[in-house]
Amino acid sequence: MHLAAHFPGVNSTTVWSDPRSGSQIDFASFEHLARTAERGKFDFFFLAEGLRLREYDGRVHDLDVVGRPESLTVLNALAAVTDRLGLAATVNATFNEPYELARRFATLDHLSGGRAAWNVVTSSDAFTGENFRRGGFLDRADRYTRAAEFVATARELWDSWTPDGTPRPVAHRGQHFDISGEFTLPRSPQGHPVVIQAGDSDEGREFAASAADVIFTRHGTLEAGRTFYADVKGRLAAYGRGPDDLKIMPGVRAVVADTDEEAQEHAAGIRRLQVSPQNAILALEQVWGRDLSSYDPDGPFPAIDPEPDSEFAQGRVRIADPFAVAARWRALSEEKGLSIRETVIETTTRQSFVGSPETVAAEMTDFVDQRAADGFILVPHLTPGGLDDFVDRVVPLLQERGAFRSEYTGSTLRTHLGLAEPVWKG
Amino acid sequence: MTTGRPLHLAAEIGGPPRYEPDHYLGLARLAEGGALDYVTLGDSFARPGPDALSVLARIAPATDRIGLVPTVDTTHTEPFHVSSAVATLDWVSRGRAGWTADVSTTEAVARLFGRRAAAPAEALWREAGEAADAGARLWDSWEDDAEIRDTATGRFIDRDKVHHIDFEGEAFSVRGPAIVPRPPQGRPVTVIDGTTATARAVAARHADVVHVRATSPEQAAAARADVLRLAAAHGRPARELRVLVALAVDLGDAETAPEPGLASGPPLAGHGTYFRGGPVDLAELISQWYRAGAADGFHLTPITPARDLERIVNGTVALLQHRSLFRTFHPGHTLREHLGLARPASRYALARTAGEQR
Numbered sequence: 001m002h003l004a005a006h007f008p009g010v011n012s013t014t015v016w017s018d019p020r021s022g023s024q025i026d027f028a029s030f031e032h033l034a035r036t037a038e039r040g041k042f043d044f045f046f047l048a049e050g051l052r053l054r055e056y057d058g059r060v061h062d063l064d065v066v067g068r069p070e071s072l073t074v075l076n077a078l079a080a081v082t083d084r085l086g087l088a089a090t091v092n093a094t095f096n097e098p099y100e101l102a103r104r105f106a107t108l109d110h111l112s113g114g115r116a117a118w119n120v121v122t123s124s125d126a127f128t129g130e131n132f133r134r135g136g137f138l139d140r141a142d143r144y145t146r147a148a149e150f151v152a153t154a155r156e157l158w159d160s161w162t163p164d165g166t167p168r169p170v171a172h173r174g175q176h177f178d179i180s181g182e183f184t185l186p187r188s189p190q191g192h193p194v195v196i197q198a199g200d201s202d203e204g205r206e207f208a209a210s211a212a213d214v215i216f217t218r219h220g221t222l223e224a225g226r227t228f229y230a231d232v233k234g235r236l237a238a239y240g241r242g243p244d245d246l247k248i249m250p251g252v253r254a255v256v257a258d259t260d261e262e263a264q265e266h267a268a269g270i271r272r273l274q275v276s277p278q279n280a281i282l283a284l285e286q287v288w289g290r291d292l293s294s295y296d297p298d299g300p301f302p303a304i305d306p307e308p309d310s311e312f313a314q315g316r317v318r319i320a321d322p323f324a325v326a327a328r329w330r331a332l333s334e335e336k337g338l339s340i341r342e343t344v345i346e347t348t349t350r351q352s353f354v355g356s357p358e359t360v361a362a363e364m365t366d367f368v369d370q371r372a373a374d375g376f377i378l379v380p381h382l383t384p385g386g387l388d389d390f391v392d393r394v395v396p397l398l399q400e401r402g403a404f405r406s407e408y409t410g411s412t413l414r415t416h417l418g419l420a421e422p423v424w425k426g
Numbered sequence: 427m428t429t430g431r432p433l434h435l436a437a438e439i440g441g442p443p444r445y446e447p448d449h450y451l452g453l454a455r456l457a458e459g460g461a462l463d464y465v466t467l468g469d470s471f472a473r474p475g476p477d478a479l480s481v482l483a484r485i486a487p488a489t490d491r492i493g494l495v496p497t498v499d500t501t502h503t504e505p506f507h508v509s510s511a512v513a514t515l516d517w518v519s520r521g522r523a524g525w526t527a528d529v530s531t532t533e534a535v536a537r538l539f540g541r542r543a544a545a546p547a548e549a550l551w552r553e554a555g556e557a558a559d560a561g562a563r564l565w566d567s568w569e570d571d572a573e574i575r576d577t578a579t580g581r582f583i584d585r586d587k588v589h590h591i592d593f594e595g596e597a598f599s600v601r602g603p604a605i606v607p608r609p610p611q612g613r614p615v616t617v618i619d620g621t622t623a624t625a626r627a628v629a630a631r632h633a634d635v636v637h638v639r640a641t642s643p644e645q646a647a648a649a650r651a652d653v654l655r656l657a658a659a660h661g662r663p664a665r666e667l668r669v670l671v672a673l674a675v676d677l678g679d680a681e682t683a684p685e686p687g688l689a690s691g692p693p694l695a696g697h698g699t700y701f702r703g704g705p706v707d708l709a710e711l712i713s714q715w716y717r718a719g720a721a722d723g724f725h726l727t728p729i730t731p732a733r734d735l736e737r738i739v740n741g742t743v744a745l746l747q748h749r750s751l752f753r754t755f756h757p758g759h760t761l762r763e764h765l766g767l768a769r770p771a772s773r774y775a776l777a778r779t780a781g782e783q784r
Contacts, residue, residue, distance in 0.1 A: 016582055017580075026517070051506070052601075053605065059585055060603065067606065067607040069517050070507070070511045070514040073479065073511050074483075077486050077487050077518035080447070080484055080487040097502070099471065103471070104477050107481070110445045111447045111476065111480060112484075132600075133504055179538055180538070181534060184472075185474070276580050277580075
């Protein structure tokens, strides 16, 4: 089993109203969480990215934790206070250039002794583009072709020095990039930093099968996990890769208490805090694309239809088919007699392991044994202490079962993940 | 004549490329032991070596007081990313970050990106000024007390204290606000080498620290006066800027040299006037220039970092401290405190409170 920790920085993951909730920006918070993950012998520590603050109706969203540092800079600093832990940064392939990013990741790999990972994401919306020279012109269809060429170009650069440390010129001319010259760093300790892909679309799965070492996913049930696992692993052979060459790691939350009942209660309480009355209405507004602030979050769903192309929808997550989502939510609410807030809680809850340490350890092991995952990326609900319980109470049980390592066997992230060092293609 | 102004000293820790952090950490700790204001790490996309900002982030948790100032290209980078990275360096160092804004004029660097052709220095420096301006606005875009965590209303931030910057320049536009909350120093310290007239004009408008070159105290004083005159035209008083003379130094192996002096060796492009002599000779030069009021301090680039920085700290700096010309410890924690530069208020906070008072 592989384990990673997601820094629960922003958005509705964290319960900032909890008195134990600390800063999402002070370095001490990152240091605490990373050291805890390393104490638990985790494979890596994962940072998400934001390139534009969320907005609704032209105003900055103010209900969730917001504000975070730039990932690569934080990870370089964390390399100073950890020894073995992998360090993964989410960095967008749309609003960056291959030469600069390949250089920054190679630098992190050198400075951390081979612990760097890059979670490749794409974006194409004009809203985010307003912060960049590039703007928002990239067609949705081009997102993954650019990302694939981006990663391939980075790998050419990472391979450009000979094993004895002589720089050799690179010339890449493709659909998206035309670059030539010499890279500024020798091949890094892992050969190439680990590449992670996040996202569940068909193009995303194909991109992961062709080019990624880890896929960061989410699925609600064991059955959904098994289906996804079989689908993605089945795509590898077409690229000459074996099933162990791509690790599948869903993002999950784990809530642990002395008994299963206590943990269930605790988990429900956390969800109610995460989905505040205001956030429930906001979740609805995301789908409906209109101002619903007059509706009672503890009442029934609005009778009116979504208005997806309104000005109001600017700057929010795009919902592919808002009418279908609205119909599904309404049906669920009527069937189970749920209020708006209760429905939002139910439909937005991700894969969770809730129970006593024994229950959580058993369920997680079962997931891996049944080929629903190769491991998990844990998303705690508190900064920075949210991983403490898991590491102190669940990890020892996983270790006793022989499901998870008791000591690191190597010093690079590739070693932790059981991934071979890429062959040098000079 | 003594000036009454404290002396500021900084040192470059780059040199032949190294890829392990301990090398840089050792040099930064040496400089920190000498109570220097900051270390710089030069960078360019076209020469071997790691990314400078990443290196200084890597050593930030392992150092305590020394200012950390990487060179950052403004030509082939995204101003939004640059401002986020420099602000983050300030967060991870707890208020010790700066950046040296620089441009890339060569076709060789342009080809590494394949995004735009090489351009004349003048246009690129105007763009660098825009990057510095947009960056400063992004650092101001969160007011210091924007995060409120008000459980009664469920609001994490006060949205009236987080601002779009709506920056529209010749080269790019940025909507904002920043993703990174306002960094500990308010604005990290902006350093620009003001050797050329083009760069100097941009530096006078946007930099907190300006490096200049000179071969005599008179020339240094004239350069400083020129920077301050240009800055005044933008409404910036002298107390908001520091002008440091850049010297490349070769301290050799003796305490003093038979013929110490400036430019007596090979000139070293990009690192200021070349000084050759012993550590005592360098202390003598610094004392004389400083007492003449020629500069606020010096930025020293050791020709051989491991050897020369050790001699600077244990020889030159020790002597200056003995003469009570330089401090023996850092009285503050942030780079701005070392430099005696005030922590700027957010322009948006000032505008908002001014509006409220009307």
